[in-house]
Amino acid sequence: MLSIKSYPGALNYSISLPPIIVASTQSEVTVKLLDGATEVIQETYNPFNLTTPLVIKFGSLIDDLLTIEKPSADLVTIHDQGFRTYTFQVIDADQTFERTFKVIKGFWVRQPVDIEFKTANFWLNIASLPQSVKTHQPVYLTALPASDITVKVDCVYDDGSKATYTHGSLVASKLQTIDVAAYLMQQKSTKKLIQYTVYGLKGTALQLAKQVFIVEHYNHLIHDFFVWRNRLGGFDSLVMSGEEKSTFKNETSVALMDEYNIEYGGTRTRTVKKNSGYIQSRQHRMMLIDFAFSKQRYHFLDGAMRAINVKDPAVDITKNSVNEVDFEFTYSDTLLAYPYLDQAPNYLQL
Known part of the structure; x- marks a missing residue:
């Protein structure tokens, strides 16, 4: 029995x-x-x-x-x-x-916990409080809705005006990620976007909690974007604004052939050491820790998300002190060890 x-x-x-x-x-x-x-x-x-x-x-x-x-x-x-x-x-x-x-x-x-309630009412993202995003930053929200959902966005513009748009839809009982980057919201109007709120509706009832994003200017000389799979099964992104140092290295083997030393089997790597910039809040710290613990991380490089491997990721936090974090990573694609090749721009002839 x-x-x-x-x-x-x-x-x-x-x-x-x-x-x-x-x-x-x-x-x-x-x-x-x-x-x-x-x-x-x-x-x-x-x-x-x-x-x-x-x-x-x-x-x-x-x-x-x-x-x-x-x-x-x-x-x-x-x-x-x-x-x-x-x-x-x-x-x-x-x-x-x-x-x-x-x-x-x-x-x-x-x-046991009530995971059904969590997934039916909340996004599967680490950040829940309002967060700052850059104009070109990749931003995602992940959900496992219990029913079909309409994703709405409330936009606030610099002149004080507001507008509400339908951004997309999510289907029931599927794990899915929706792109909610600021530039997609900016395309909905010619006015300058300063804030937007994303949420899910079932009919007219709020189903997925509201997530607020505050839009800030992007400086390509300072800001680096990172995306990772979080512990909730979704995707989060953050900006690291500290110093960046790249080291290009070629580890080769040498063989003696006919009285000549010949290199072979070179391994090309590009190691990047990136500083997070100052940790601004408890939510920012939580996201950095989740990024460090993730097994699936990406760096936004040359307009695309590139898989990276982080060496011994660690987040040191000293209480009652201003904190920052250094991450050292390499790209999974070894061809990215080479700097990209500058090309002459093509101009349209009319």
Whole structure:
């Protein structure tokens, strides 16, 4: 006879997925994990003590199976592989116990918690208070709405006028990221944009909480943009305004051939050391820590998001002191070790 003492809820985060705790009067228990009709894993357990429950953890396995791709050039990117439905089966000689559950790649807090309420009412982003964004900064909001949502934006202009626009739509029960960059909002009017608020409506009822963005000028000589996959399964971005230092290095091997030393197998790297600038608030600090802990980071270089690898990311915080952080990273694409080639501009001849 089976006794299931714990199992995942209807909606879960992969890293904090509750374990399956099983007790059985039989000497053999089989556990299966399925993704749709595909069997992911099957394991057979022979409990050494029938009074001691089995504790089976699938969190790390499922987290490795899930992937969230970076936002595309489309207004809305759907992450089908970052949010999946799984089924587990527990089988002994007496009976079979089966449950289906859904998983988002990431974590919030230790479960059980009301993740359904969180995803139905809030964006899956670290920043929740009003935040400053630059005019050219990539800005994204990620959601897993319980129903179809219309994304609205309230714009405020420098002359004091206001306007409301429909920015896009999100479909129910899919993990998706919508591009809400300031330049997209500026295109909706010829007036100078100074602030905008993004939110989701189900009919006329507020469904996804309001997120306020304050628009600031972008200086390409100072500001660097970084995007990362946060712990909630979404994408956040931040600006680092401190000093930047690039080191170009070519590590080669040398072989002696016919009395000549010949280089081969060169490894080209471009290492960038970037200072965050002064940490301005608790929310800014939270975002820097989440960036440091992320496994999927991007630097906005030459008009595109480039994957980066950060060396030993750390955020040192001294209480009652002005703080800043240094990050050292390389580009995943080794060809980006080369500086881009300047090209003569092409002018339209009329």
